[in-house]
Amino acid sequence: MTMLIEPAELKRYSGIERAATLMLVLGKEHGAPIWDNLSVEEIKELSAAMASLGRVPASVAEHLLGSFANEVSGMNSLHGSFETTERLLEGLLPGEKVREIMEDIRGPAGRTMWDKLSNVSETVLAGYLKNEYPQTVAVILSKLKADHAARVLSKLPRDNAVDVVQRMLRMETVQKDVLLQVEQTLRSEFMNNLSRAQRRDPHEAMAEVFNAMDRSTEEAMLGALDHASPDSAERIRSLMFTFEDLGKLMPTAIAAIVRVADKRQMALALKGAPTGIRDLFMGTMTERSAKLMREDMAGMGPVRARDCEEAQNGLVRLAKQLADSGEIMLNDPKNDDAMIA
Template structure:
């Protein structure tokens, strides 16, 4: 085989972008061969490569061999490489300090967001506004321009009237902000606000149990809560208050109902509504087009008798979908059991 033929790009590699190929290369090089390269990279470049490794998944051996043709004798026997958060963290641990590794992995791991501004856009607007109202309006205006527009709007609405007006005027007059100022604000947010927020967020175990009970079918949920009430009435009541049930969907705003309908599995929704109270059924059917509502009614009628358990399971799935959409910020859950009118 000629060198040219050996270097021809395999079809398996065509779907990978340049950054993904760089990530695969660094993963294949490992600690021994990769350390000199990692040491020459900036923090942003390390974050980009680490994020690529964490999201890489499986890479076929033929693609690895092409990327590492100079080391083909070492990689040709591999079935695949498997990039993951753990492999990225393990690789970085061999070339830099623990604190630096922790900082980088926090930035690329999970739904909280890769950058500081992503993370800030996932903070409840009431909490964020409470912090920002003690800052200079000019600083707040810079921060809001870096957030997602819909989240910035909700934060703005939580600020005191005169303060919010001042912030808006500064945003309208704002010109290009020096990079050094943005970096300084970002670092302050990280050191003061985000670190304090993380320390204060010790999760109530009752919240965790409420989420677990939400995932149960109704008969199991009621059986376990009743058993808990016999030995710990207070905890059972707190869990009930924290749970978001199928009946609570009846309090959704029309726009939120329409979003749930759009994202729901149609057969699952038909099953859920077949066993639902009439007012909830009307609410969901009213969020559909006339034709879609007619088709769903026909599907519900065509099902004939169904087990109550099947309806319960479908209703649980619909609640889970609503909570997922709320976590993504796509809908607002109105919870009458909460001390506040809205939760996200």
């Protein structure tokens, strides 16, 4: 931090006069954000002080500006986050406006809806559009950049994609009111849900940590948390995705896991798995692949339970990776309905 020598003239200035001088130095452009955060009474008091300042020596103005800069640079840190930003805005703007701004901030970047959509993963966007009417999809894709539209089309079911392409070929100029309606629907049904999905619950992060633990440690930690913070323990349990939860997935999701999993790891995981989950995995394989898998499992002989658990945790991590990339959807822990993208 730079040491500033206080000019002798500074002693003549009161606190409000020093503040008034600093605001004059900052000027309209740099001082505007500060003025915006002052009350009417504070503005009146500061304005009156400015009006009666008269000539201010350059040394005083320079010292005040330097002191202000040093105070800011001397802070240990300023913590900017979604939460602190939202709290600040709530003190300045109406609630509905704050929600709209925060949803825009949390969602994909871009000035227009079409800019924002261009920054959404093609897998995520295709997952939403596949349930929309093909004509609506055609309108949306016609507004995207060609390379992004191509990637989205490649992620749609083939028949659906062909239908959309044909509609795009026949499409005439889209009326402005139709575009506005589509934009509004995208904002209310897609962007808002996407921005909410990106908010990070600390219990979700902790559930991932617990998922990575071996079962004895996990049970001991959750047991201790039951006594210290039962609500948190219950919340973490509801968010954890375990190997047993794989049994709730649709066969098509299991098939996607089987397709990319390490075969040795999968054999080890299934060797210690409940019969129902083992049958579910085997049922997605070809007869030959299932036969080879059973032979691999039999050839292992006795294995440690800990090794089976580690292999099962590996399959759980793989399932989460596939879900993150949009290839499969894991069922919501609060919902009994299993889903597949």
